[in-house]
Amino acid sequence: MELLSNLSFGFGVALTLQNLGACLVGALLGTAIGVLPGIGPVATISLLLPLTFGMSSTTAIIMLAGIYYGAQYGGSTTSILMNLPGEVSSVITALDGYQMARNGQAGPALAVAALGSFFAGSVATLLVAASGPLLTAVALSFGPADYFSLMFLGLIVSAVLTEGNVLKSIAMMVAGVGLGLVGTDVQTGQQRFTFGIPELSDGIGFAPMAMGMFGVAEIIRNLEMPEVRDALKTKITRLWLNVEEWKRVAGPVLRATALGSVVGILPGGGAALASMGAYTLERRISRNKHLFGKGAIEGVAAPESANNAAAQTSFIPLLTLGIPANAVMALMVGALIIQGIQPGPRMIEAQPELFWGLIASMWVGNLMLVVINLPLIGMWVRLLKVPYDLMYPAILVFCVIGVYSLNNNTFDVFVTVVFGFLGYLFSKIGCPPAPMLIGFVLGPMMEEHLRRAMLLSRGDPMVFVERPISASLLGLALLAVIAMALPSIRRGKDQALAS
Amino acid sequence: MRLKPDAQSIFAGLMFMAFAAVMLWLNTDHPIGTARRMGPGYMPMLAFWILGGLGVAILAGGLFSGPDPIGRFAWRDLGLILAAMVVFGLLVERLGFVVSISLCVVVASLAEKRVRPLRIAGLVAFLLALCWVLFIWYLDIRIPVFPWSR
Numbered sequence: 001m002e003l004l005s006n007l008s009f010g011f012g013v014a015l016t017l018q019n020l021g022a023c024l025v026g027a028l029l030g031t032a033i034g035v036l037p038g039i040g041p042v043a044t045i046s047l048l049l050p051l052t053f054g055m056s057s058t059t060a061i062i063m064l065a066g067i068y069y070g071a072q073y074g075g076s077t078t079s080i081l082m083n084l085p086g087e088v089s090s091v092i093t094a095l096d097g098y099q100m101a102r103n104g105q106a107g108p109a110l111a112v113a114a115l116g117s118f119f120a121g122s123v124a125t126l127l128v129a130a131s132g133p134l135l136t137a138v139a140l141s142f143g144p145a146d147y148f149s150l151m152f153l154g155l156i157v158s159a160v161l162t163e164g165n166v167l168k169s170i171a172m173m174v175a176g177v178g179l180g181l182v183g184t185d186v187q188t189g190q191q192r193f194t195f196g197i198p199e200l201s202d203g204i205g206f207a208p209m210a211m212g213m214f215g216v217a218e219i220i221r222n223l224e225m226p227e228v229r230d231a232l233k234t235k236i237t238r239l240w241l242n243v244e245e246w247k248r249v250a251g252p253v254l255r256a257t258a259l260g261s262v263v264g265i266l267p268g269g270g271a272a273l274a275s276m277g278a279y280t281l282e283r284r285i286s287r288n289k290h291l292f293g294k295g296a297i298e299g300v301a302a303p304e305s306a307n308n309a310a311a312q313t314s315f316i317p318l319l320t321l322g323i324p325a326n327a328v329m330a331l332m333v334g335a336l337i338i339q340g341i342q343p344g345p346r347m348i349e350a351q352p353e354l355f356w357g358l359i360a361s362m363w364v365g366n367l368m369l370v371v372i373n374l375p376l377i378g379m380w381v382r383l384l385k386v387p388y389d390l391m392y393p394a395i396l397v398f399c400v401i402g403v404y405s406l407n408n409n410t411f412d413v414f415v416t417v418v419f420g421f422l423g424y425l426f427s428k429i430g431c432p433p434a435p436m437l438i439g440f441v442l443g444p445m446m447e448e449h450l451r452r453a454m455l456l457s458r459g460d461p462m463v464f465v466e467r468p469i470s471a472s473l474l475g476l477a478l479l480a481v482i483a484m485a486l487p488s489i490r491r492g493k494d495q496a497l498a499s
Numbered sequence: 500m501r502l503k504p505d506a507q508s509i510f511a512g513l514m515f516m517a518f519a520a521v522m523l524w525l526n527t528d529h530p531i532g533t534a535r536r537m538g539p540g541y542m543p544m545l546a547f548w549i550l551g552g553l554g555v556a557i558l559a560g561g562l563f564s565g566p567d568p569i570g571r572f573a574w575r576d577l578g579l580i581l582a583a584m585v586v587f588g589l590l591v592e593r594l595g596f597v598v599s600i601s602l603c604v605v606v607a608s609l610a611e612k613r614v615r616p617l618r619i620a621g622l623v624a625f626l627l628a629l630c631w632v633l634f635i636w637y638l639d640i641r642i643p644v645f646p647w648s649r
Contacts, residue, residue, distance in 0.1 A: 187539070401640075459533060
């Protein structure tokens, strides 16, 4: 019953006018960027970091979270109507969603996407609420060695699960760890790799790096690709499901919710992987196998439910252990640290209004998103008519002003330029930027835990395999590497992630 | 195994190796300490040796995994977008918000294949208004507005 009282406390926080507003703004923005191809949640959240300075930490996180799960809703709209996925996690939805739209079933497809997402989001939110305090209790028994191994596992799994060459992902991550060490060493005060530049003594800015690699580089990549944007040809009728459709989607939605919730918790998991997994599962076990790819409603229900479930549960490692599971969560760490909050197992106790308020707001936000997405669908489709040549200068201007206003310092603008160039270069040589961002956030934390662990063990590295928690975490990391080295699994992953 | 060079991986491997080498060289300034009492140079030493090793592995793998050529760089788009940001960075504190944003938008818009001056002018006006409301009026960030308002 403690859960209930905590939840009602959370709703008390989430339903204040200010937080409701933040939630709505986040959900609206998330839907918008979900609809628009070429700008994703990572770029948007880093763009909006400066906007959150004046807010309380709870309000800030509520808004940023809304952007992330809002994007999962918005991404489905254009996948279904135009075969134009706005987000990676909606690529799979386009397979059957677009076919349904061509068969004149755009209405039910959109309805099942929104309702499935809502159901999955609600269940996953409850899961976050229930597991948060439990996991926190476990996390408090962790020693520095266990923490180090946990972060190591997180890094390895997220690198292994990223699209493309595993070695390159791991190298990007290690490079990120290295970049994270730039600045003043916390224990000795020594300046590392700062070249005497005062701005670097606090380390490389997190927002400039993220914005450069995900915002600016993305603009350049979009510019070089020819614009393909079809006007909406299908008419949307009957934005609801009939009895037969309800029956067909019930099973897929339930299974996808369960699968998505699990995948979301995994480091490196997250929405995109969840939607692929759920679709593959349904295609294998559904009674309507033969319809998949030709407009099966199950093929829309499953990925859309799964990606939203995963978007919610990927908050679990962040809120309980302070470890980001994916690039968006790495940004959340950045946002919390800017607010002066160190994410970790003590956060629920120290910041109850943040934890429970966020959970309650997720549910409220999901409810808002159903309303935002179903009756207002026409508005979002019209958003696609804004030509890119008007949109990218606007994004760029927001980027530079946002970065500048972080510290009122033009140095950050130039750091963004450098990472914009690097992000573009990385895309040309097949190096994914997301692991670098995660490594960058985890690098300093890993160093601290490594130092503490080695100090406690008097310099004996065996501490990492002698402690049972640490040893099992390292074992899991090893398993992940071995599993991915097996060609059959690697092929499966590449297929699933091919977008 | 036949030699099938993969330009992407070879370049990536060289890049990681070079970065690791430079950082390891810079790291010689920092005391390493011992495993028990790690100095500021210990973690960078670990990270960049691992990175260098990964670079070698990627390079070696890249000799056989090709062909995977590096795509053409859109130098014009790349240059103009980055230049637009540099223009903003150089001018914002000297000439203020209005001038620097206008120039930033104009330079960025040149990356479009068909340059339409009227359209760009309209966009500049719209963005100036929007940014003024959002950043100056609402967020109240400390940024000079005009060249003479310091």
